[in-house]
Amino acid sequence: MPSLGSCMKRHLVATRALKRLLGEKVVKTDTKSLHAASFDGIKLVFLPEAVIFPRNNTDIGKVLKLANVHRVALTVRGRGSSLTGSAAPIKGGWVLDLLKLNKIEIDDEVGLARVGPGANIAQIHSKAEALGWFYPPDPASKEFCTIGGNIACNAGGMRGGKYGVTRDFVLALKGFLPTGEYVEWGTPTRKYSAGFNLRDLWIGSEGMLGVITEATLRLVPKPQANWTLLLAYDNEVSAFKAVRDLFASKLQPSICEFLDRYSVLCAERATGKTVFKGQAGKPVVLLEFAGSQAELDGLNDQVLAWAKKHALAYRVAESKEETEQLWQVRRKCSGAMFELGDAKLNEDIVVPMRQYVPFIKFLDSLRKSSGLSIPTFGHLGDGNLHVNIMYHSAIKAECKSAEKAVKQLMMKVVQLGGAISGEHGIGLAKSPFLRIQHREAQVKAMYAIKRALDPKGILNPGKMFEVFEVWKHKKLVIKLPWDHK
Numbered sequence: 001m002p003s004l005g006s007c008m009k010r011h012l013v014a015t016r017a018l019k020r021l022l023g024e025k026v027v028k029t030d031t032k033s034l035h036a037a038s039f040d041g042i043k044l045v046f047l048p049e050a051v052i053f054p055r056n057n058t059d060i061g062k063v064l065k066l067a068n069v070h071r072v073a074l075t076v077r078g079r080g081s082s083l084t085g086s087a088a089p090i091k092g093g094w095v096l097d098l099l100k101l102n103k104i105e106i107d108d109e110v111g112l113a114r115v116g117p118g119a120n121i122a123q124i125h126s127k128a129e130a131l132g133w134f135y136p137p138d139p140a141s142k143e144f145c146t147i148g149g150n151i152a153c154n155a156g157g158m159r160g161g162k163y164g165v166t167r168d169f170v171l172a173l174k175g176f177l178p179t180g181e182y183v184e185w186g187t188p189t190r191k192y193s194a195g196f197n198l199r200d201l202w203i204g205s206e207g208m209l210g211v212i213t214e215a216t217l218r219l220v221p222k223p224q225a226n227w228t229l230l231l232a233y234d235n236e237v238s239a240f241k242a243v244r245d246l247f248a249s250k251l252q253p254s255i256c257e258f259l260d261r262y263s264v265l266c267a268e269r270a271t272g273k274t275v276f277k278g279q280a281g282k283p284v285v286l287l288e289f290a291g292s293q294a295e296l297d298g299l300n301d302q303v304l305a306w307a308k309k310h311a312l313a314y315r316v317a318e319s320k321e322e323t324e325q326l327w328q329v330r331r332k333c334s335g336a337m338f339e340l341g342d343a344k345l346n347e348d349i350v351v352p353m354r355q356y357v358p359f360i361k362f363l364d365s366l367r368k369s370s371g372l373s374i375p376t377f378g379h380l381g382d383g384n385l386h387v388n389i390m391y392h393s394a395i396k397a398e399c400k401s402a403e404k405a406v407k408q409l410m411m412k413v414v415q416l417g418g419a420i421s422g423e424h425g426i427g428l429a430k431s432p433f434l435r436i437q438h439r440e441a442q443v444k445a446m447y448a449i450k451r452a453l454d455p456k457g458i459l460n461p462g463k464m465f466e467v468f469e470v471w472k473h474k475k476l477v478i479k480l481p482w483d484h485k
């Protein structure tokens with residue numbers, strides 16, 4: 001693939017041509033705009049040479065064609081909440097900011113949402129729910145992130161175990177190939193079997209195979225009611241065994257969140273309150289069941305019998321306020337971890353349910369061998385766990401330990417039949433582990449697709465295939481809107 005980045009003069013000429021083509025209101029080169037587009041959720045800064053705020057599809061097609069003519073790198077950006085650096089313009093060039101293309105149209109008759117790439121997830125939820133429909137994917141960043149970013153990363157969330165992830169709700173996509181040609185993949189129908197499925201190839205392609213300009217999403221009827229309970233366990237192994245038993249009983253919660261004792265302790269120290277009254281410092285599981293009132297009433301006895309059998313203690317939320325209190329526990333734990341170190345390798349690995357117990361034992365041994373705190377929480381409904389390797393960036397020995405620990409973690413996850421990422425994607429942060437997950441032939445096949453669709457290597461270069469070690473780079477000290485207080 002031809003090298004981009006270096007040729008300053010060519011880029012200057014290209015940016016001037018871009019401004020002439022689209023105007024100064026669409027193409028920004030002031031310091032403030034460039035800085036704002038230079039980093040994402042992992043806070044590593046790479047300055048672009050221009051930020052483009054397209055007004056419509058025609059602008060996007062023109063930008064791509066010009067980028068190809070001048071061989072300028074182009075990074076697509078939604079809200080920039082990526083936790084892998086996938087939205088950071090590591091090779092400079094131009095950033096295409098799609099946040100303002102945010103239309104949301106709900107087809108109430110058939111249960112579809114037609115959305116622009118910049119549509120915000122929380123807004124899709126509320127517009128659908130106002131009409132009795134439901135869009136299940138619910139990343140914790142939903143108040144901020146966009147559907148374009150969610151599709152590009154195949155985002156998940158807490159409800160993945162029951163409903164699935166973004167991929168399971170995308171019926172059709174419209175957009176542009178890296179070369180600037182307009183394409184439509186799929187139709188707004190439930191069934192589609194007309195040729196290669198390039199819609200699914202785009203989902204999870206991290207802005208490297210095309211620019212999404214519209215998506216049609218499948219909606220489901222909104223559950224009438226939900227029921228939340230919090231359970232405390234003696235230890236992590238008991239919690240995992242209980243959850244396996246729950247799923248084996250065919251009881252399917254809409255949400256099944258787990259916090260290990262280290263995450264609970266962080267939340268307790270941060271809030272000054274015990275997560276589960278009378279069970280301080282114990283691992284907890286937070287469950288939600290959703291459905292019709294009749295379905296929930298039918299489940300009640302069976303779930304409570306299961307809870308009594310396995311848990312040290314459990315508490316059913318009796319009101320909306322109480323449900324909200326239980327959720328606050330889960331939301332607090334991530335930010336609270338920074339008492340254990342100023343730096344975090346935040347991994348979103350996936351482990352098959354049958355391997356939960358061996359995995360939690362492995363984490364214990366990793367804590368011992370690395371000497372680091374590794375609080376872990378996540379979605380037990382689909383095995384997607386957030387393993388947080390905490391360290392002090394000023395202590396060299398801890399940095400080395402963290403680097404070693406993250407590699408051991410990835411090897412173990414793959415050895416257990418799992419995945420190095422369940423929802424965040426590869427971007428920069430997971431690039432050193434791509435070849436742990438994939439055989440060389442698989443990486444070659446992916447690279448061949450990239451080259452076929454993007455022969456000049458314009459779209460989001462420097463990601464996934466090139467190894468980038470995030471722990472060796474200095475992060476910007478800044479508080480982003482989603483950072484915890």
Ligand SMILES: Cc1cc2nc3c(=O)[nH]c(=O)nc-3n(C[C@H](O)[C@H](O)[C@H](O)COP(=O)(O)OP(=O)(O)OC[C@H]3O[C@@H](n4cnc5c(N)ncnc54)[C@H](O)[C@@H]3O)c2cc1C
Pocket residue numbers: 040041075076077078079080081082083086087098117138139140141144145146147148149150151152153154155156157158206207208210211212213423424460482
């Ligand atoms: C506090 C916090 C909590 C989070 N929780 C979750 C979670 O629960 N689940 C989860 O899955 N993720 C989570 N994330 C990660 C992040 O929010 C998701 O990856 C999200 O999908 C990114 O959306 P975005 O709009 O911010 O995209 P960006 O960060 O702007 O971009 C992400 C990637 O998508 C590409 N892209 C964006 N728009 C388009 C487009 N229109 N066409 C083609 N490519 C495009 C970009 O090039 C980039 O590669 C969390 C992040 C934070 C900060």
